[in-house]
Amino acid sequence: MSPPSSATPPAAGPFQGAAVIGGTHGLGRALALAARERGLRTVVYGRSAAHLPDDEGLLPRFLDLCDPQSVRTVSVDVPQPCYVLWVAGAFLKKPLVETTECEVEQLTRLLFTGPVLFLRRLLARTAGPVHLITIASSSSWKRRERESLYCGLKAAQATLVRNLVPEMRAAHPENRITLINPGGLAVPDFHTGLDLDFGAMMDPVRVAEIVWDIATGQRQAFTEVQILRSRAPGSEGTPEVSYGARAPQPPEEPAPVSPPAHH
Numbered sequence: 001m002s003p004p005s006s007a008t009p010p011a012a013g014p015f016q017g018a019a020v021i022g023g024t025h026g027l028g029r030a031l032a033l034a035a036r037e038r039g040l041r042t043v044v045y046g047r048s049a050a051h052l053p054d055d056e057g058l059l060p061r062f063l064d065l066c067d068p069q070s071v072r073t074v075s076v077d078v079p080q081p082c083y084v085l086w087v088a089g090a091f092l093k094k095p096l097v098e099t100t101e102c103e104v105e106q107l108t109r110l111l112f113t114g115p116v117l118f119l120r121r122l123l124a125r126t127a128g129p130v131h132l133i134t135i136a137s138s139s140s141w142k143r144r145e146r147e148s149l150y151c152g153l154k155a156a157q158a159t160l161v162r163n164l165v166p167e168m169r170a171a172h173p174e175n176r177i178t179l180i181n182p183g184g185l186a187v188p189d190f191h192t193g194l195d196l197d198f199g200a201m202m203d204p205v206r207v208a209e210i211v212w213d214i215a216t217g218q219r220q221a222f223t224e225v226q227i228l229r230s231r232a233p234g235s236e237g238t239p240e241v242s243y244g245a246r247a248p249q250p251p252e253e254p255a256p257v258s259p260p261a262h263h
């Protein structure tokens with residue numbers, strides 16, 4: 001299915017604000033700028049929030065998701081009704097036995113514990129409606145190598161928000177959740193040290209537009225969307241949108257079926 005597109009960004013409906021957890025760089029920054037373009041007062045959380053350019057109209061707030069004290073004390077007052085975007089993350093490609101205890105703890109805080117505790121505070125304070133947009137990953141269901149911790153945490157993120165739907169619905173009938181599983185994005189900082197062809201990966205600005213088009217058009221309580229990059233010759237890196245969850249791939253490629261021998 002080709003992605004939805006809009007020449008002018010659709011209005012954000014009754015929503016007044018957006019809070020982007022990890023909105024300082026990469027996809028989060030593109031999502032934050034697109035939120036502002038849609039007229040939303042946009043709060044951007046991250047460690048480098050203080051370095052955002054003044055003229056972009058974003059409202060910066062320092063947050064270190066790896067520091068429990070920072071997560072406990074940062075302001076969760078956001079303009080309401082609001083979109084909340086769970087985007088922050090970092091990548092780790094390493095066999096588990098080579099991963100230090102500190103790396104396990106920090107990545108778990110960044111990708112899971114920190115955002116969960118932040119959301120717990122924010123949702124408890126917010127009357128609603130709240131529309132939570134979660135950026136998980138196709139790594140939550142795809143076969144990968146030397147990425148078990150990253151993939152496990154991304155699957156946990158996706159599973160958490162699916163199971164948050166009934167509680168959110170009970171809290172406010174117009175609460176919504178959008179779960180996005182993107183494939184590879186052309187964000188070199190995320191893939192530090194890896195030799196990748198960024199020309200064949202998706203443009204984060206384009207993906208951000210697609211995410212906002214899906215979220216602003218969403219009527220049901222929950223939508224799960226895959227945004228994967230095309231591998232077709234000539235259109236490598238073009239985003240391809242499909243709806244619904246994917247079954248996890250088995251850990252090894254299925255053995256090729258050998259053709260029947262002819263004698």
Ligand SMILES: NC(=O)c1ccc[n+]([C@@H]2O[C@H](COP(=O)([O-])OP(=O)(O)OC[C@H]3O[C@@H](n4cnc5c(N)ncnc54)[C@H](OP(=O)(O)O)[C@@H]3O)[C@@H](O)[C@H]2O)c1
Nearest residue numbers: 022024025026027046047048064065088089184185187190
């Ligand atoms: N890039 C890809 O190919 C890809 C594919 C699928 C899914 N994703 C997911 O998309 C999301 C965004 O990734 P990206 O590619 O845009 O990466 P990125 O450019 O490296 O951005 C990561 C964001 O997370 C924030 N962050 C990192 N550590 C933090 C901390 N300790 N506390 C608070 N915020 C922190 C960063 O802000 P500060 O540095 O200011 O703290 C930054 O805004 C991630 O969840 C990632 O798993 C990425």
